[in-house]
Amino acid sequence: MKYAMLAGALLLAAACQQPAPKQEAETLPVKDQHTLSNADSIDIRKLDLNIGVDFEHKQISGVAAWHVANPQNIPLLKLDTYGLTIDSVSVNGRKVQHSLDAALPVLGSRLNIPVDQSAELVQIWYKTSPEATALQWLEPSQTMGKKQPFLYTQSESIYARTWIPCPDGPGIRFPYTATVKVPAGLMALMSAENVQQRNDSGIYHFSMEQPVPAYLMALAVGDISFKAIDSITGVYTEPAMLEKAAWELADMGKMVTTAAQLYGPYRWGRYDVLVLPPGFPLGGMENPRLTFATPTIIAGDRSLVSLIAHELAHSWSGNLVTNATWEDFWLNEGFTVYFERRIMEAMQGENYADMLWELGYQDLQGTVDELGKDSKDTWLKLDLHDRNPDDGLTDIAYEKGAHFLRLIEKNAGRAKLDTFLRTYFDSHAFKTMNTAQFLQYLDANLIKGDTAMASAIRIKDWVYGPGIPGNCPRAPQKRFAKVSDEVKRFKEGTAAKTLQTTGWSSHEWLYFLRALTGADKEKMKELDAAFGFTETGNSEMADQWFVMAVAADYEPAYPAMEKFLSEVGRRKFLTPLYAEMMKTPKGKEMAVRIYSKYKQNYHPLAQESLNKLVK
Known part of the structure; x- marks a missing residue:
C-alpha cells in the first residue's frame, strides 16, 4: 500500500541503543494481538464466499463457508467480525448456536462457533453494516460516468472483518473462491482470477488458488471496462478513463519482466490494475492479481507510474512473503520501496532512481520531525500494543525500511544482496515472517559472522532504535x-x-x-x-x-x-x-x-x- 496517512502517534522516548524488548522470545512465531481469531489452533484451509451486493441498502449479504480441520479438538472456532449481523451458523450442515463477544473499540466482536474434532465445513450467514469501514459506496454522481453506482473495498489493515467473518491477521493465509451477485449492467472484480467483460446475469465467479491473508481480499463493483496491455497485464477502469489509463500504464508488462529478472518469477498469473474513482484513500493497494490504484497517478505524461512499480513489487514482498503481524509492517513496505526503486532504476536509469531516493529521504525526515526523533514509533519494529495498527502505517516502515536495505546493499554489495533477496523470496514463498526471524535469517545467510559488516550496518540502531541513524545512505544528486x-x-x-x-x-x-x-x-x-x-x-x-x-x-x-x-x-x-x-x-x-x-x-x-x- 502506498502511502498511508501519518497517524496520530504515541510518542514514547527510547534511547538509540536500547535493546529490543523480548527479542529472544520473538524468534518463535508470535501471537498477532490484532486478531481475535484462533487460526493458530484450528487449521483454516479455504474460504468459499457466496454474496450479493445491494446498492440500495448499502449492504453485502450471503454466506462465508470456511473449510477447516480441528485435529486438536478445540471446542470453539473464533473469528473476527466488526459490525456484522450474524444470522445463523452451521457446522457440517447442522445449525449450531453461535455467540458474539462484546465489541472492542478497534478489534470488533469475536464470533464464537462450537466445533469438535469432526468439524470440516463452517457456514456463516451474515450481513454487513452500511457503515462498514472497508466499503465505500459511491453514488453515480461520485463516479466519472455519472450513470451507475460504484463499490470498492479496502481491507488493509484490519478491515476485512467489516465485510467478511474471517481470521483477520496478516499471518493467516488461505485460498478462496467466490460467487458475487451484482445488479444487472455492472461488473464485479476481485483479487483473484477475473473476467474481462461484463455479463448479462450479474453473477461473477472467482478463484484465488494461492493462499492470501484476509487484508488482501478485495472486491469492486461498477461500470467497468478492460483493455489489455499485453498477454499478462491490463487495465480496468470506468469507460471514460480507459484509453487514458491504458496509455499511462503502457509499460506495466515491462515492469513485470524487470521485476522477475531481479528477484524471481511472478507467481500470480496475471497482473492487472483497476483505476478507481477519485475517492480512493490510498495511492494504491496491492491486492493480488488486481492492484487498486488512485486516478491521481494518471498525469498524462507517465511521470507518476513508480506507484505501479511499488504495488507490483508487493507481489514478492508482502503478498508472497508476508509480515507476521502489523508490528512487523516494515518487512512488507520497506522491502517494497527498495524493490520499487530497483525496478525504476532498471527501467529509467540510476539518476532517475536517485531522485526517488532523495524525495523519499525528505518524506522520512518529515515523518521523524512530526513523530519526534526519540519516538518509539520511529523504530522499524513497532510497538502497537493496545493500539490501532493503522498507527504504524507511516513513512517509517516505507522509507526507513528501504534505506536500511540500501545500507545493507552498500556494505554487502549489490550482487550479494540480490542473491540473498532472491533466495529469501523463494524459500519463504507464501509464508510469513516476523522481525526477529528475519534478522536471524539475515545474519545466517548474508552477514555470516562478518563483524566488520555488522558493525558498519548497526542493525539494532535501525530496527530497535529511534529516528534516522547517522549511517543512513543518501543518494547522489x-x-x-x-x-x-x-x-x-x-x-x-x-x-x-x-x-x-x-x-x-x-x-x-x-x-x-x-x-x-x-x-x-x-x-x-x-x-x-x-x-x-x-x-x-x-x-x-x-x-x-x-x-x-x-x-x-x-x-x-x-x-x-x-x-x-x-x-x-x-x-x-x-x-x-x-x-x-x-x-x-x-x-x-x-x-x-x-x-x-x-x-x-x-x-x-x-x-x-x-x-x-x-x-
Missing part, C-alpha cells in the same frame, strides 16, 4: 543539483520565467517546490505566471503547490484547490492540505467549509483521519 542551482538563482532575484527548467520531470518540479516552501505572495504570483502551477494536472505537484498557497494566503489558487479537494480522496494529499488550513483562523474557516461540502466524496478511512483534524 546529479539531477537535483541542477534544480538546486535554479532555486538559488530564483531566491537571489533571477526572474522565474528565465530559469533553466527545460526537460524537468515531475520529480524535479516537486523538489523545486519543496525547496521554495515559505515563498510569499509575490513570489507565488511570479512562479504561477511563469509555470502555471495552479492549473497543473500533476497531483503531486498540485498538492505541494496548494499547501504553499495556503501558507502564503495566495488566493488565486483557492478555486483550483477547492476543485482538487472535491475530486481527490487520497489521504496523502488531503491530510497536509487540511492541516495547513487549520493553522490560521481564515484557513480553518475554509477547511471546515470545504470539508463539510465534500466529506461524502472521501472514503471512511479518510473521513476518520480528517474528523480528528478538521474541527
Whole structure:
C-alpha cells in the first residue's frame, strides 16, 4: 500500500541503543494481538464466499463457508467480525448456536462457533453494516460516468472483518473462491482470477488458488471496462478513463519482466490494475492479481507510474512473503520501496532512481520531525500494543525500511544482496515472517559472522532504535543539483520565467517546490505566471503547490484547490492540505467549509483521519 496517512502517534522516548524488548522470545512465531481469531489452533484451509451486493441498502449479504480441520479438538472456532449481523451458523450442515463477544473499540466482536474434532465445513450467514469501514459506496454522481453506482473495498489493515467473518491477521493465509451477485449492467472484480467483460446475469465467479491473508481480499463493483496491455497485464477502469489509463500504464508488462529478472518469477498469473474513482484513500493497494490504484497517478505524461512499480513489487514482498503481524509492517513496505526503486532504476536509469531516493529521504525526515526523533514509533519494529495498527502505517516502515536495505546493499554489495533477496523470496514463498526471524535469517545467510559488516550496518540502531541513524545512505544528486542551482538563482532575484527548467520531470518540479516552501505572495504570483502551477494536472505537484498557497494566503489558487479537494480522496494529499488550513483562523474557516461540502466524496478511512483534524 502506498502511502498511508501519518497517524496520530504515541510518542514514547527510547534511547538509540536500547535493546529490543523480548527479542529472544520473538524468534518463535508470535501471537498477532490484532486478531481475535484462533487460526493458530484450528487449521483454516479455504474460504468459499457466496454474496450479493445491494446498492440500495448499502449492504453485502450471503454466506462465508470456511473449510477447516480441528485435529486438536478445540471446542470453539473464533473469528473476527466488526459490525456484522450474524444470522445463523452451521457446522457440517447442522445449525449450531453461535455467540458474539462484546465489541472492542478497534478489534470488533469475536464470533464464537462450537466445533469438535469432526468439524470440516463452517457456514456463516451474515450481513454487513452500511457503515462498514472497508466499503465505500459511491453514488453515480461520485463516479466519472455519472450513470451507475460504484463499490470498492479496502481491507488493509484490519478491515476485512467489516465485510467478511474471517481470521483477520496478516499471518493467516488461505485460498478462496467466490460467487458475487451484482445488479444487472455492472461488473464485479476481485483479487483473484477475473473476467474481462461484463455479463448479462450479474453473477461473477472467482478463484484465488494461492493462499492470501484476509487484508488482501478485495472486491469492486461498477461500470467497468478492460483493455489489455499485453498477454499478462491490463487495465480496468470506468469507460471514460480507459484509453487514458491504458496509455499511462503502457509499460506495466515491462515492469513485470524487470521485476522477475531481479528477484524471481511472478507467481500470480496475471497482473492487472483497476483505476478507481477519485475517492480512493490510498495511492494504491496491492491486492493480488488486481492492484487498486488512485486516478491521481494518471498525469498524462507517465511521470507518476513508480506507484505501479511499488504495488507490483508487493507481489514478492508482502503478498508472497508476508509480515507476521502489523508490528512487523516494515518487512512488507520497506522491502517494497527498495524493490520499487530497483525496478525504476532498471527501467529509467540510476539518476532517475536517485531522485526517488532523495524525495523519499525528505518524506522520512518529515515523518521523524512530526513523530519526534526519540519516538518509539520511529523504530522499524513497532510497538502497537493496545493500539490501532493503522498507527504504524507511516513513512517509517516505507522509507526507513528501504534505506536500511540500501545500507545493507552498500556494505554487502549489490550482487550479494540480490542473491540473498532472491533466495529469501523463494524459500519463504507464501509464508510469513516476523522481525526477529528475519534478522536471524539475515545474519545466517548474508552477514555470516562478518563483524566488520555488522558493525558498519548497526542493525539494532535501525530496527530497535529511534529516528534516522547517522549511517543512513543518501543518494547522489546529479539531477537535483541542477534544480538546486535554479532555486538559488530564483531566491537571489533571477526572474522565474528565465530559469533553466527545460526537460524537468515531475520529480524535479516537486523538489523545486519543496525547496521554495515559505515563498510569499509575490513570489507565488511570479512562479504561477511563469509555470502555471495552479492549473497543473500533476497531483503531486498540485498538492505541494496548494499547501504553499495556503501558507502564503495566495488566493488565486483557492478555486483550483477547492476543485482538487472535491475530486481527490487520497489521504496523502488531503491530510497536509487540511492541516495547513487549520493553522490560521481564515484557513480553518475554509477547511471546515470545504470539508463539510465534500466529506461524502472521501472514503471512511479518510473521513476518520480528517474528523480528528478538521474541527
